[in-house]
Amino acid sequence: MPTIGHIGRYALKYKIGAGGLGTVYAAHDPLLSRLIAIKTLNLEIAPEEREAFNALFLNEARAAGGLSHPHIVTVFDAGVSDQSAYIAMELLKGRDLRQLRQEGWRPTPVQAATIVRRVADALAYAHSKGVIHRDIKPANIFMVGRTQPRVLDFGIARIAHQHDGAGDVAAGSPYYMAPEQARQQPVDRRADVFSLGVVLYELLTDKKPFRGSTLSEITTAVIEHKPPRADEVDPSVPSALAEIVARAMEKDPEHRFRSARALSRELRHWLEENAQNSAPDSLPPDAAANAPQRRKSAVAIAAGLVIGLLAGLGWLTLSGGERPPATAAAPAPVVVAAAAPAASVAAPAAAPAPAPAAVPAEPAATAASAAPEPAAAAIAEPPRETRKPAAAKPAPARKRALRARAGPPDRARAACALPSAPGAMSRSTEPPWARRRR
Template identity: 60%
Template sequence: MTTSTPNRPSPPPGPAEAGWLPTDPGALTETLPPDSLPFEQQIGAALDLSLPGELTTPVPPMPAAPVLIPDAQALLNQNQMGRYVLERPLGAGGLGTVWSAYDTVLTRRVAVKTLPLAVPDGEREPLVARVLDEARAAARLSHPHIVTVHDAGVSPDGAYIAMELLRGKDLSQMLRSGWHPSGAQAALIVRRVADALSYAHGKGVVHRDVKPGNIFMVGRTRPVVLDFGIAQLLHQAEAIGGPALGSPYYAAPEQFDGRECDPRTDVYSLGVVLYELLCGQRPFLGGTLAEIRASVRAGRPRHPCEIDPGVPHELAEIALKAIRIDPEQRHRTAGTMARELRAWLSSQPEAGEPAGPAMPAPVAVAQTLPPPASTLPGPLGAAPAAPRHLAVPTVPPPPGRPAGWMLSTLLAVVLALLLLVATLLWART
């Protein structure tokens, strides 16, 4: 690493309201000023795919106290990680430190996750390999509710992963600030996360550390799942190196027991998140790891409606089903959980969720259609001509003329012609 790199563009000064991408609750190092919002948040409602009327509860102010990250200043003094200029630390957790950085090749700001520096030489190589495995697994995922991985690499000081720089705050921060979502808000957020997890599971990736700190809110209703740092490819014969247990409050019983994890492990953790969003507390409590483990294994959470009578009973049952001890008694897949939440949302007029299952992706057929005859000015322009294989509806006759008028005329003409032919033949004979 060097403090300057010749023949490379210098990063422009970052805006004071630059966003952050935390990866662990309580590990934030930078926040947005409470009296200013980045441009993305100002237009977030217009860009978001959510429907009107969702999430009208005011979002609490962001925390203001920064937290120092060990070894962050030493790395910041080095300034460079591959082609990325490190600007400031944003958070620490999972495998390392997350930075706001400047991409000197594509001239854009990104978030860069770096490997911790203080590791023994014998552990550096497997840890670097683990980070690169994480990057490869995450790079296979392309979903609006999963963070986008741009790049990964190895430098003399370790490994790094470059990803999109998000602006907003995670659910952990929002909950710590006293935010309490409505049932419809909680169902919508968790349903979208369940859709994202279902997509990842279909690619063979299990997150294994679903928690509020790894659900980042961009705008008002777009959750983005972060940190597949302990993700495991399902086809691998053994787990990725390192601890298999994520955050203990959200860990499934099979994680405590060291048993194999599958998509139902993520369903369990997401059920804990839904439970917490609904009633403001976790289903299993404890001050130590042993106490949390005992509470999870006992499997006797309070019913959310007992804690808060305003919690919709159907949503409480979805959460309780997801956090059952036996994986066989949970939702079979994250997609099943998403469908149950979607069905509940469709029954709530104020939620604005469309009824029925999600519509399949449209098939691209533009290349088979004839081009429009002209383009008219205006926001919509001209509609393309109909494909030739489509039936054209019959235009009804003008008013005042019966539908059989044309047929009668045609028959009269035919009869006249036949009569003329017969007359000519008779005259010749």
């Protein structure tokens, strides 16, 4: 980017704008390697006044540089060169309120109240540091977006007007200055409150409250003329908001808001009561532009929560379905081999066994050895209606199963033959002497 000049250590790159008090350039800071804004003061200073002016300028610049607020432009540096005095500040993208209004933009009541409330917060902070602006007007309110103001030129008006010989009292632009400024009386923080009230009036009605073709006529109007209320000029202006504007523009400082903080508080209360009831088209453009993005973010978050919930339910279902096998065996017939010639009776504890059936020896032995040890021990005992879940010692059952596997085939076949009723014996298991006797 070509350089069009130098001031101090800064290389001027291009001209941003010009006003009655100075010119603003985009400049490069070689020390910190960044782009900044340089405002030069277009003042003709006599050589004998140079020292006093330099002291005043640096003092005001030092006070402005000590302000750190989200709605006040940040001052990086200040200095005096052979050509003029300059202030280095942050480079912002946007336009001031004067330019926006000249382009035809008119804010809604909610937007206007939001802008002025934030400017009032910035002024309240500056007042707490002992700094009074004295020249609040649309050209000194730089807009980043539509509802993010930055207040410019703290102390510049005082420097310029003191240099002109008017002293501290006449600093300010004629359309926005307070009556005590027009009368050249001492001013305090309530002068900034009056000027900010005029800005709000103009934003709401699109008209200046004080008019005149000459400086004298404008000054007379500021001192004597009482403008109509904002809701009388434009019926769409809310009555409560018009009342706040009228109080801020009171001629007598004692009847105004006592501070910028009090004005900000009233505007905040009005916004809390009316912002949520405003129509969707009254939202600030930056908020309206970000609304679809916020909705997309909300949908994405909701979808993520649903997916996480379904995954959790699926995991619980899978983990819950894999239950360990029950320790109690189902009431199935379990064969217990008896060592004695007489066959032992094995039947479920719940009901008598069905009709007797002959089972081959080898499967019977396998079934006896494969049966769960606690179940075999439980059936070996007499059936009970209620019994404790504690299982008997498994060693005897294992021994009986081994004996049954090692026993002769006729004993296994005798054990597998189940009688139809307790105490009855099958014909095939009767001893020979019993059949001969019968």
